Amino acid sequence: MCRLFSLTSSVPISPMRAIEALDVMKEGHDGSGIGLFLTDLAGPFQDCKHLPILSGIFTHAGLRRMEEFMSSQGFTPKFRLTLEAEETPPPGTPKRDVYLSQVFEPPSAWADLAPAVREQELTKTRLALRHMGQAEEDIVVFSFWPDVLMIKEVGDPMEIGDYLGLDREEVYAGRILAQGRQNTNYGINLYACHPFFIQGVSTMTNGENTAFVPIKEYLGSQGVPGYEGYQSDSEVFTHILHFTLKGLGLSLEAYKHVITPLQDDDLESHPDRDFLHTMKQACRRLIIDGPNCVIGCLPDKTMFMVQDRKKLRPGIVGGRPGLFAFSSEACGLDAAIPDRDKSKDFQPMHLDTAIVSPDCQEVRICRQTQPLPRQH
Amino acid sequence: MPANTAVTPSTLSQRDLPWQIDWDIQTCTLCGRCTAVCPVNAIEFGTFRKRTIFTPPLGLLDKRTSDKPSGQQDRPSSTSSIYYGIRQRTDPAYACIGCAMCNMVCPNNAIKPHKSESTDLLRFHRDRGGQPRTRGGRRNAGDSVLDQIKFMRISMLTDPALDAGRHEFELRTLIGRILPPAEALKTQRENGWMPPVREIYPLMIGSMSFGALSPNMWEGLQMGVAYLNEELGMPVRMCTGEGGCPPRLLRSRFLKYVILQIASGYFGWDEIVHAIPHMKEDPCAVEIKYGQGAKPGDGGLLQWHKVNQLIAAIRGVPPGVSLPSPPTHQTKYSIEEAVAKMIQSMSMAWGFRVPVYPKISASSTSLAVLNNLTRNPYAAGLAIDGEDGGTGAAYNVSMNHMGHPIASNLRDCYLNLVKLGKQNELPIIAGGGTGKNGNLAANAAALIMLGASAVQIGKYIMQAAAGCLGSEGDRCNICNIGRCPKGITSQDPRLYRRLDPEQVAERVVDVYVGFDTELKKIVAPLGRSTSLPIGMSDALGIADRAAAERLQIKYVV
Secondary structure, three states: OOEEEEEEEEEEEOHHHHHHHHHHOHHHOOOOEEEEEEEEEOHHHHHHOOOEEEEEEEOHHHHHHHHHHHHHOOOEEEEEEEOOOOOOOOOOOOOOOEEEEEEEEOOHHHHHOOHHHHHHHHHHHHHHHHHHHHOOOOEEEEEEEEOEEEEEEOOOHHHHHHHHOOOOHHHOEEEEEEEEEOOOOOOOOHHHOOOEEEOOEEEEEEEOOOOHHHHHHHHHOOOOOOOOOOOOOOHHHHHHHHHHHHHOOOOHHHHHHHHOOOOHHHHHOOOOHHHHHHHHHHOHHHOOOOOEEEEEEOOOOOEEEEEOOOOOOOOEEEEEOOEEEEEOOHHHHHHHOOOOOHHHOEOOOOOEEEEEOOOOOOEEEEEOOOOOOOOO | OOOOOOOOOOOOOHHHOOEEEEEOOOOOOOOOHHHHHOOOOOEEEEEEEEEEEEOOOOOHHHHHHHHOOOOOOOOOEEEEEEEEEEEEOOOHHHOOOOOOHHHHHOOOOOEEEEEOOOOOOHHHHOOHHHOOOEEEEOOOOOOOHHHHOEEOOOOOOOOOOOOOOOOOOOOOEEEEOOOOHHHHHHHHHOOOOOOOEEEEOOEEEOOOOOOOOOHHHHHHHHHHHHHHHHOOOOOOOEEOOOOOOOHHHHOOHHHHHEEEEEEOOOOOHHHHHHHHHHOOOOOOEEEEEOOOOOOOOOOOEEOHHHOOHHHHHHHOOOOOOOEEOOOOOOOOOOHHHHHHHHHHHHHHHOOOOOOEEEEEEOOOOHHHHHHHHHOOOOEOOEEEEOOOOOEEEEEHHHHHHOOOOHHHHHHHHHHHHHHHOOOOOOOEEEEOOOOOOOOHHHHHHHHHHHOOOEEEEOHHHHHHHHOOOOOOOOOOOOHHHOOOOOOOOOOOHHHHOOOOHHHHHHHHHHHHHHHHHHHHHHHOOOOOOOOOOOOOHHHEEEOOHHHHHHHOOEEOO
């Protein structure tokens, strides 16, 4: 089973802090991979916060092809960060040519685009690059979005963190999602590594999504650019969240009602029963059956954790104003924020969504039986 | 030597019949129950004459004769005695159907039918009078692709493992048009018209009409369904089949557990229309029957034997006449038009509060009908009936040799919806041979994972709840002539009073509760419990490469 750890901090911190927490929880994962989602970036990326950053892994030939493509599309390269890993990679990790994070200035014609159209175009550009690299595996792209860096690699998280030198200040971030992977149902593939990302929405999951195939078939048939790929059964959680927020225009509080709706008796006594009843029927295809714990980050930098209906996976939230962590296990939390008030730690149960808002001051618990905030 | 009885081309010997009666003179008490109970009069009381010949041992004869005075010779002689017993008739019209009712009532097990080991010759003579054979039941084929499907995606990662006995389950399904999420929320926000949707149990009792079933069977099923709903909280629904509905039921609160069927004969529909103003509840749904898996391309067929006063009154027809429904709606120009207009008018009859869906035979037209329905905002689903479906009456040739298997037809339809991004928006109800070999839960789960939102059973519930004797080995299957030995499909009070409705109801409940446990035993290890695993095809495997490719499931050996 994977181990998850995320940090939300009012001051930028090193991703190594999250990786160290994963290392403490190492008994729970086999170290077959690491994935990092970094946003609210500090350092050089802070100066170009509104420009999209392309994150991925390239061969030298792939890098050239990418540059040619981006230039043909009218993108102007700006700041570039490459993770130079000179020495031999750790056991199990292939030697790569370039780990790249490249800021681009979009084509001038984009200036007049509506934000929603612009978002679509960024997604399409990422997908075009992903498709270009599929045959030769010379281009692997994880994200192309402002203020977002994604790093993924196969191997042991701690060793890869050291190997790639992830303690450098350029990659410090205010919001970090990290996952130590254990491969379960599907083959090892870079794209299968959590967290997953689409248009500012990122999630990672701890467990197995037994409803994967019907959900994948549904999402994949909705004609939304980006609902594709699916190298992992957990990727659909990201897309369901995206669908909830952007497709249906609902808030994060509604996400849990989509993936794990209330049972009929509870629904009957709910103040929003008509709305929730409609939602349960219409979104029935997106119900997950677990066992899953989902941790994610929204475009506005809100971080959250939800559990499946039966709460079959561990998950704990804790911290202090200015720094909170979401972790699969308490030991990970202890390692990352030892000086917190442990009596305030919270383990979300089957009705809860634990939310830390962008101000990073407290953990807010939203129960499914409570009235929903006004939607739309 | 010439025959001393007329031997015609159709004269058969006992050996030529598919079922032969074994009768044991030693244990028979001649009580007569077997002949009284036989629904087809295959056995009758027989008076037999037995001739016994006395022949003195060789050698003694001459000697004795010479020793004895004249007139007292001990010569070979014969005597005749009379005894009574059971005779099997060999007239094709009275051939034994193997129902074994004789054995069931015999106090000493002195009589039982057994199936002929060789091909019977009766099959060549069943069309006497130029009438091809009609019968009830299912196709005479025992194999089933559904039985070969395995559930192999066992979630060993679920920790603690889900358990059918310990976890909460919400295995319900939706019947009705389900709007896409964004549209549903928008409609609700704007107080628009939301298509009616019912949340029901995924195993439905399929359409069997009030004319096809006996009043006792019908009552037993309805009582069982009411108990399941009201005492056990299982929202089981039962379809009426064509032929109307008893007026009291139409006006009762139990109507909400009923799906009313209308077919091309419109039989009984008058009764329903007249009852609408008095209905306390809306029916669960309305099913428009275009076709049936057991007799694709044929209409309904209620033969005159079963059209008694009561059935005639409910259907609004004269008694004693055969009632075939035309196979298509004769008033409509095309199936597209028929589907659209019928759905529209039926929806309108209940103020667009009742889901209306068509039922068709699994066929090459299924996809066309489905595509039509996806563009019809009032269409509430599609019921597809596969070739193994049962019937009260059909031509043998239709039943045995026509139709499309349900598995691939359903799969095609579901994958077509996936392609359109409308899976489960238009629920598919699958039926036709589900549980025909007794594996009801496994077959139903396989159909659900192939894409069915709900599963219909008809014959199975008759076999399980009322002891229907019909089998895929051409046993019994005389539902068409109203002589059902158990009283399930008979309109003759002398027969149907054999069936106790209370006991049928009890069995219906047993069947559903047993099924529920088995379904949970299947889905729990797959890691599913809070939503029905519709389309969860990754769970399915089959050791037949061609079937695996065709159904797009895993090939496993």
